[in-house]
Amino acid sequence: MAHLFRGGGHESADHSCPPRLKPWATQPLSWRLTKHRIHCATRRVGHTWSIELKVKLPDGTLLDVADGSSTADVATAIGPGLARAAIAGRHTVNGQCTIVDLARPLPGDCELSILTASDEDPASLQILRHSTAHVMAEAICALFPQTKLVYGPPLEDGFYYDLDLDRPITPDDFERIEAEMARIIKEDRTFCRYEMSRAEAAGKLRDEGNRYKIDNAERAEGDTLSFYVTGERRGKDFEDLCRGPHIPSTGRIKAFKLRQVSRSHYRGNVKDTPLQRVYGTAFFKKSSLKEYFTRLEEAKKRDHRVLGRELELFAINDKVGSGLVLWLPNGSVIRDELQRFLTGEMVKLGYDMIHTPVIGNLDLYRCSGHYPYYEDSQYPAMFESERGKALQSLLQLARRAVDAVGAARDEIVASVRRLAIAMQETWGAIEGLSADAPIDGIVKSLYTALESETGYLLRPMNCPHHIQVYASKMRSYRDLPVRLAEYGLVHRFEQSGEISGLTRVRGFTQDDAHIFCTADQLAAEIGATIALTKRVLDTLGLGDYRVRIGLRDAASDKWIGSDENWAKSEAAVRAAAVESGIEHTEELGEAAFYGPKIDFVVKDCIGREWQLGTVQVDYNAPQRFDLSYIGPDNRPHRPIMIHRAPFGSLERFVGILIEHFAGAFPLWLSPVQVGVVSVSEKSAAYAQEVHATLRTAGIRADVDTGDEKIGPKKHRMRGRKVNYVLVVGEREAEDGTVNVNDRDGRTLGNMTVAALIEACRAEIDSKGGSPVAAG
Numbered sequence: 001m002a003h004l005f006r007g008g009g010h011e012s013a014d015h016s017c018p019p020r021l022k023p024w025a026t027q028p029l030s031w032r033l034t035k036h037r038i039h040c041a042t043r044r045v046g047h048t049w050s051i052e053l054k055v056k057l058p059d060g061t062l063l064d065v066a067d068g069s070s071t072a073d074v075a076t077a078i079g080p081g082l083a084r085a086a087i088a089g090r091h092t093v094n095g096q097c098t099i100v101d102l103a104r105p106l107p108g109d110c111e112l113s114i115l116t117a118s119d120e121d122p123a124s125l126q127i128l129r130h131s132t133a134h135v136m137a138e139a140i141c142a143l144f145p146q147t148k149l150v151y152g153p154p155l156e157d158g159f160y161y162d163l164d165l166d167r168p169i170t171p172d173d174f175e176r177i178e179a180e181m182a183r184i185i186k187e188d189r190t191f192c193r194y195e196m197s198r199a200e201a202a203g204k205l206r207d208e209g210n211r212y213k214i215d216n217a218e219r220a221e222g223d224t225l226s227f228y229v230t231g232e233r234r235g236k237d238f239e240d241l242c243r244g245p246h247i248p249s250t251g252r253i254k255a256f257k258l259r260q261v262s263r264s265h266y267r268g269n270v271k272d273t274p275l276q277r278v279y280g281t282a283f284f285k286k287s288s289l290k291e292y293f294t295r296l297e298e299a300k301k302r303d304h305r306v307l308g309r310e311l312e313l314f315a316i317n318d319k320v321g322s323g324l325v326l327w328l329p330n331g332s333v334i335r336d337e338l339q340r341f342l343t344g345e346m347v348k349l350g351y352d353m354i355h356t357p358v359i360g361n362l363d364l365y366r367c368s369g370h371y372p373y374y375e376d377s378q379y380p381a382m383f384e385s386e387r388g389k390a391l392q393s394l395l396q397l398a399r400r401a402v403d404a405v406g407a408a409r410d411e412i413v414a415s416v417r418r419l420a421i422a423m424q425e426t427w428g429a430i431e432g433l434s435a436d437a438p439i440d441g442i443v444k445s446l447y448t449a450l451e452s453e454t455g456y457l458l459r460p461m462n463c464p465h466h467i468q469v470y471a472s473k474m475r476s477y478r479d480l481p482v483r484l485a486e487y488g489l490v491h492r493f494e495q496s497g498e499i500s501g502l503t504r505v506r507g508f509t510q511d512d513a514h515i516f517c518t519a520d521q522l523a524a525e526i527g528a529t530i531a532l533t534k535r536v537l538d539t540l541g542l543g544d545y546r547v548r549i550g551l552r553d554a555a556s557d558k559w560i561g562s563d564e565n566w567a568k569s570e571a572a573v574r575a576a577a578v579e580s581g582i583e584h585t586e587e588l589g590e591a592a593f594y595g596p597k598i599d600f601v602v603k604d605c606i607g608r609e610w611q612l613g614t615v616q617v618d619y620n621a622p623q624r625f626d627l628s629y630i631g632p633d634n635r636p637h638r639p640i641m642i643h644r645a646p647f648g649s650l651e652r653f654v655g656i657l658i659e660h661f662a663g664a665f666p667l668w669l670s671p672v673q674v675g676v677v678s679v680s681e682k683s684a685a686y687a688q689e690v691h692a693t694l695r696t697a698g699i700r701a702d703v704d705t706g707d708e709k710i711g712p713k714k715h716r717m718r719g720r721k722v723n724y725v726l727v728v729g730e731r732e733a734e735d736g737t738v739n740v741n742d743r744d745g746r747t748l749g750n751m752t753v754a755a756l757i758e759a760c761r762a763e764i765d766s767k768g769g770s771p772v773a774a775g
Contacts, residue, residue: 052065052066052067052068053065053066053067053069053106053108053109053110054109055074055106055109055110055111055112056110056111056112057111057112057113058111058113063077065077065106068105068106069105069106070089070102070103070104070105070106071086071088071089071100071102071103071104071106071112071114072086072102072103072248074089074106074112074114075102075114078114082114082116085116085117085118086102086114086115086116086117087102087115087116087117087124087127087128087247087248087252088100088101088102088114088115088123088124088127088245088247089101089102089104089106089112089113089114089115090112090113090114090115090123091106091107091110091111091112092110092111092112092113093107093108093109093110093111096553096588097553097588099115099123099127099245100244100245101191101193101244101245101246101248102247102248103248104193104245115127117252117284118284119283119284119285119288122156124284125154125282125283125284126154127154127245127246127247128247128252128253128282128283128284129154129155129158129159129281129282130152130153130154130159130244130245130246131191131246131247131250131252131253132159132181132253132256132280132282133152133153133154133159133160133161133280134152134191134228134230134238134240134242134246135181135184135185135230135250135253135256136152136159136161136177136181136258136278136280137149137152137161137163137238137240138180138184138230138238139177139178139180139181139184140161140163140165140169140177140278141238142180143173143176143177143180144165144167144169146165146166146167147163147164147165148163148164148165148210148211148212149161149162149163149164149210149212149213149240150162150163150164150212150266150275151212151216155279156609157281157292157608158259158279158280158281158282159279159280159281159282160277160278160279160280161277161278162264162266162275162276162277163275163276163277163278164212164273164275164276165276168276169261169276169278170261171260171261174258177258177278178256178257178258181256184230184250185250185251185253185256186251187231187250187251188249188250188251189230189231189232189237189249189250189251190231190232190248190249191228191229191230191244191246191247191248191249191250192228192229192231192232192234193226193227193228193229193244193246194226194227194229194234195224195225195226195227196224196225196227197223197224197225198217198222198223198224198225201217201224201225201227201241202214202217202218205217205241211406212266213241216241217241220243225241226241226242226243226244227239227240227241227242228240228242228244228246230250252284253282254283254284254285254286255282255283255284255285255286255288255289256280256281256282256283256289257280257281257282257289257293258278258279258280259279259280259281260278260279261276261277261278261279262276262277262279262497263275263276263277263497264276264277264497265497267403268495268496268497269400269403269404270496271408272404272408291607295606295607295608298606299606299608299659301662302606302658302659302660302662302663303501303659304501304502304503304654304655304656304658304659305500305501305502307658307659307662307663308331308501308502308655308658310663311330311663311671311720311721312328312329312330312331313327313328313330313331313334313654313658313671314326314327314328314331314502314654315328316501321506322496322499322506323494323496323499323504323505323506323507324505324506324507325502325505325507325508325651329671330671330672331654331671333669333670333671333700334654334657334665334669334671335509335650335654337668337669338647338650338653338654338669339487339511339650341536341539341668341767342511342536342646342647343485345532345535345536346483346485346513346532349483349528349532350481350483351483351484351485351513352482352483352484352485353485353486354466354469354484354485354486355486356462356465356466356468356469356486356488357459357465358458358459358488358489358490358491359456359457359458359459360456360457360459360464360465361454361455361456361457362381362453362454362455362456362457363454364457364464364465364468365457365459365460365461365464366451367464367624367625368461368463368464368467368621368624368625369560369593369594369620369624370457370460370461370464371457372447372450373593374460374593376493377460377492377493377494378457378458378460378491378492378493379457379458379460379491379492379493380392380396380493381450381455381456381457382455382456382457382458383450383453383454383455384453384454384455384456385453385454387427387453388450388453388454388455390423390426390427391423391430391446391449391450391453392450392455394416394419394420394423394446395443395446395447395450397412397415397416397419398416398439398442398443398446399443400412401413401416401439402439402440402443413439416439416442417435417436417442418435420433420434420435420442421435430445430446430449431445431448431449432444432445432448432449433445433446433449458491459488459490459491460490460491460492461490462486462488462490462510462512462514463512463514463621463641463643464625465488466484466486466512466514467514467621467622467625467627467641469484470482470484470514470516470627470639471625471627474629474630475516475628475629475630475639476629476630477518477629477630477631477632477637479629480516480517480518480521480629480639481515481516481517481518481521481525482515482516482517482639483513483514483515484513484514484515484516485511485512485513486512486513487509487510487511487512487650488509488510488512489507489508489509490507490508490509490510491506491507492506492508493506494506501655502651502652502654502655502658503651503652503655503656504652505649505651505652508649508650508651508652509649509650509651510645510647510648510649510650511645511646511647511648511650512643512644512645513643513644513645514641514642514643514644515529515641515642515644516622516627516629516639516640516641517639517640517642518629518637518639518640519640522572522576522617522640522642523572523575523576523579525642526572526573526576526580526598526615526617526642527576527579527580529615529642529644530576530577530580530582530598530615531580532644532646533600533613533615533644533646534582534600536613536646536647537600537602537612537613537646539767540657541605541660541661541666541768542602542604542612542660544602544603544604545600545601545602545603545612546583546584546585546600546601546603546609547577547582547583547584547585547598547599547600547601548584548585548586548587548590548598548599548601548611549573549574549577549584549585549586549587549596549597549598549599550587550589550590550591550592550596550597550598550599551570551586551587551588551589551590551591551596552566552570552588552589552591552596553588553589559591559593559594560593560594560620560624561594561595561619561620561623562620565595565619565620565623566595566596566619568619569595569596569617569618569619569640570596572617572640573596573597573598573615573617574586576598577598584598592616592618592643594616594618594620594621595616595617595618595619595620595643596616596617597614597615597616597617597643598614598615598616599611599613599614600612600613600614602656604656604659604660605660610656611648612646612647612648612653612656613645613646613647613648614643614644614645614648615642615643615644616642616643616644617640617641617642618640618641618642618643619640619641621641622638622639622640622641623638627639627641657669663721664721664743665721665723666767666768667723667724667760667763667764667768667771667772668763668764668765668767668768670700670721670722670723671700672700672701672702672720672722673699673700673701673722673723673724673760673764674694674699674700674701674702674722674723674724674725674726674756674760675701675702675703675704675717675720675722675724675725675726676690676691676694676701676702676703676704676725676726676728676738677703677704677705677710677713677714677717677725677726677727677728678703678704678705678713678728678729679710679727679728679729679730680729680730681705681707682729682730682733683728683729683730683732683733684705685733686728686732686733687703687704687705687728688703688705690703690726690728690738690753691703693753693757694753694757697757697761698761699757699760702717702722704716704717710727714727714741714745717743718743718744718745721743722743723742723743723772724740724741724742724743724748724756724760724772725740725741725742725743726738726739726740726741726756727739727741732750735750736752736753737750737751737752737753738750738751738752738753738756740756740772748772756772759772760772
């Protein structure tokens, strides 16, 4: 007898919510698995039954399912346990991956992964946290009805919602908000999706009078817009403009907590209405939530901004500029040692070190694709002519008008139109620029006019400069691969609210390298860069990492280059990852704009994840810059380019290391490796002699011969995270020895100065493999 596959997840013509799914065990017809294959009859068409869709599961199992079936149907068919755990589906069609609600129909023949309630799966957590953000928004609106919602995305470790509310929300309000959230969760309301045409949605949002939602809708892509109702009563239950996806119902939220509230601005515009940003987090298990807050407490103790100040590693002040780092002597030691280590590894692999300017001609970045497409994250271009400067100023004003709303927008648009007329009266007609055109048209015309203007850009990337080094002479296939490396300073104009210590700055140094190679050399070069990145991370005690392959999402338009080049580069990255033997996952939309990449996502000692080392394959830049080499056939050929950075950003990397080690660096990285303290005035001269001997031997040492007792001196050295504290008294002075203590306060015994230096050198050279304490 054929088994009936009940289609679920259809939305009716009036967009009503689908009925709540029932356990299939209660239905008159059930599913059975036979030899890893589900056989089923499909929906009834007239009086006949026919199989419609083929679904491939991650283990290779092929299922025959009815057209209109949902992920929930497939999960139920496989088993009740999976049906209970399932929260969403990941559909892959022609290599394009989409995560959707559990109840939405399958898109046709596809590959299907079923996401479950798992705190170990970032995708599952993202869906949970997005849904919890909706619950928090509903709770806040219930308590403070005058609230205007802006947007509320999930984050790597939680979620937030931006709110326009005259009354300030404080941590004192969190208990009330959480209680209201708990009530909504207890009701176990279904998240229901419905769609409207853009015109219908625009009318609905205008009636609601929320300018932020109107603006969000105007910026959204597609012919239709989707809304989510937290419940099945459209028009009565809470709903929000949202792309989704969401968990099946609020009852799936098992553990949540609000964390903090901060100030923000709509789309980063400080002249717009100030907003409040309420942060929270959520997990599927209460134990995970508890562990998370335990990690947060530990993270506070390790905060690199606090330790950076206490250990005198770096400084940031407003006189220099927000997000611009001043490396102090102690921090410079760490930075220099990291560079020395990596340079040594690169020299072994045949890299050439270069130096290039921090500024470049705009044509360089026009060719690379960085300008103007990523202008929002760059410092403004500097044009040479007065006309260019005027055009740039008008463009900046016009772009502000695009982002503005209401009366402020009308005022700015009027100013733009007046200035457009005045500018053309001064410099003559500008092709395509009409003062009466829509503001978007004026912006487009100004960009076109600026294309002919000479200017310069504070570099946001090193790669265009390295490309010009490669292009500085004709290359032969015998010269390849060419490996160029630089510790290159770049600048990005990050929004002020996103700047944080060393981990998010406006000026940073990339350990950047670019390899130009042939197609035959590509696999070996990618493998070597992967091995180098692994060696760097393992040496620094960051060996707990996962590898992510970032691929293009063809549905987006942010990518440059041909489909053919993307296909070749993605195939090369996949093959190299397999060849290297590293376990990895693939994520659509995580590629660089010019090519796919391999990212190392590192877990630090308290369980936080950081994206550090990266390897990227680029077929597009060599084509855009018309790079070539002469092959064995005496004809020009196109090289392939690899972008590679094991540290990523030195600033960010050092910030992460500070927190990973809690400021207690391994000996080879420590700003002060050894401290010498005298017991009394009688041993002060010997302490100075030991200090001088250590410095002559290349050991970074400090000395304290003050009048205080020995206890406070040792405590002060340990507070500075000095690896070894040498206590010298009259006995040590007579014997020519030192009493060695580690920074945890343990006494290791007496050694001669020569033996200590030898032991320190062994620990430094082995990068911690032969610690003095072990001897």
